[in-house]
Amino acid sequence: MNDTALLSVADPALVREVFERTEHFVPSNALTAVTELSPQALRILAREGFALPPILASASGPEHLRVRRIVAKFFSPAKVGAVAQNIRDIARSSARLSADQLAAQGRSDLAGTVAADVPPRIMGTLLGVELPDQRLLKIWSRDSLELFWGWPDQERQLQLAQSAAQFYAWLRDSVRHAQGQQNLWGVLGATGVPEREICSLGYFLLIAGQETTCLLIQTVLYRALRDPAIWEACAGGSQDAAQKFVKRVLATESSVHTWRRAVTEDTELGPHTLPAGAEILLELSGEHLAADPYGHKLAFGYGLHRCLGARLAEMEAVIALEETARALPDPAALAVTECPESHWLRLLSFQAPLKVEVQS
Structure with a gap:
């Protein structure tokens, strides 16, 4: 499938309508995968038993709701609230590491310290699952995003497929070792969800639950560093300033800026007549949402498929901004390196600067 064949829907009202009309979209x-995978890449995945049957984000109907309710319990307001101090402690430690690097080496990449550290550690805590080494998890996650939402040529597909197969193999072993445990994998299995479905759910849940939040934090820090008034307000302890700024980034350039839907039957959507089988691209974040006080919420989807970790991701981004600004309180003393376009992640549904480098 080529994304140029997708109808882009930008009007927030129509985006919400698509999410609501689950019988038509x-x-x-x-x-x-945005780019059709080559037979060689598919063979690499098949050798590892890689399979992604519909569940949660790619499913609908009663089974989707049943599984969603189970997963939602691991991201309840009480459980997210309970890790708030943990988030702050990790962010503060990582921000201090950046300050130490800046003092000792004259530079620090906030994407590799603060942004990379907070989400995976918190995700493992909430799911009750011991995650792999953070560097390896990041490679697997980033490669999977490119494989399914990028435009890799056939040679690159082979490299990405090898990485995705390794990720899947680790995940399958993690699921099998979770039998009888009270972590997410064990609870899903105890309720009758088959192993293949748990692996399918876990594959993208782990990516969405930590990598896309890492990317969001990277964008938040990158943009805030270019706004001295915002940075100083956050350094001064203004939680309101940090919250409003994160909402602005979510509304204008969230790390997950588009999402797809398929049309089940001939139907109308605003001025568009859509035939059965058509595919549409929903704009979840963009400049057109900036004036909407609730525009930031669309960055996490809407309705039955709204991201279960929305509150968590927003909290992590706010706290990461606050603690980084406090650790590096003088924006005038920081030389912020411009991230060239070649160092931005630009995929169909994901975007972020890959480096957030500051120099003294």
Whole structure:
């Protein structure tokens, strides 16, 4: 599938309508590879038993709701609230590491310290799952995003498929060792969800639950460093300033800026007449949402498929901004390196600067 064939829907009201009309617009294409995978890449995945049957983000109907309710319990307001101090402690430690690097070496990449550290550690805590080494998890996650939402040529597909197969193999072993445990994998299995479905859910949940939040934090820090008034307000302890700024980034350039849906039958959507089988691209974040006081919420989807970790991701971004600004309180003393376009992640549904480098 080529994304140029997708109808882009930018009007927030129409985006919400698509999410609401679940009988006409389904998520069957949400996780489909943008670029058709070569037979060689598919063989690499098949050798590892790689399979992504529909569940949660790519499913609908009663089973989707049943599984969603189970997963939602691991991201309840009480559980997210309980890790708030943990988030702050990790962010503060990582921000201090950046300050130490800046003092000792004259530079620090906030993407590799603060942004990379907070989400995976918190995700492992909430799910009750011991995650792999953070550097390896990041490679697997980033490669999977490119494989399914990028435009890799056939040679690059082979490299990405090897990485995705390794990720899947680790995940399958993690699921099998979770039998009888009270972590997410064990609870899903105890309720009758088959191993293949748990692996399918876990594959993208782990990516969405930590990598896309890392990317969000990178964008938040990158943009805030270019706004001295915002940075100084956050350094001074203004939680309101940090919260408003994160909402602005979510509304204008969230790390997950588009999502896909497929049309089940001939139907109308605003001025558009859509035939059965058509595929549409929903704009979840963009300049057109900046004036909407609730525009930031669309960055996490809407309705039955709204991201279960929305509150967590927003909290992590706010705290990361606050603690980094406090650790590096003088924006005038920081030389912020411009991230060239070649160092931005630009995929169909994901975007972020890959480096957030500051120099003294």
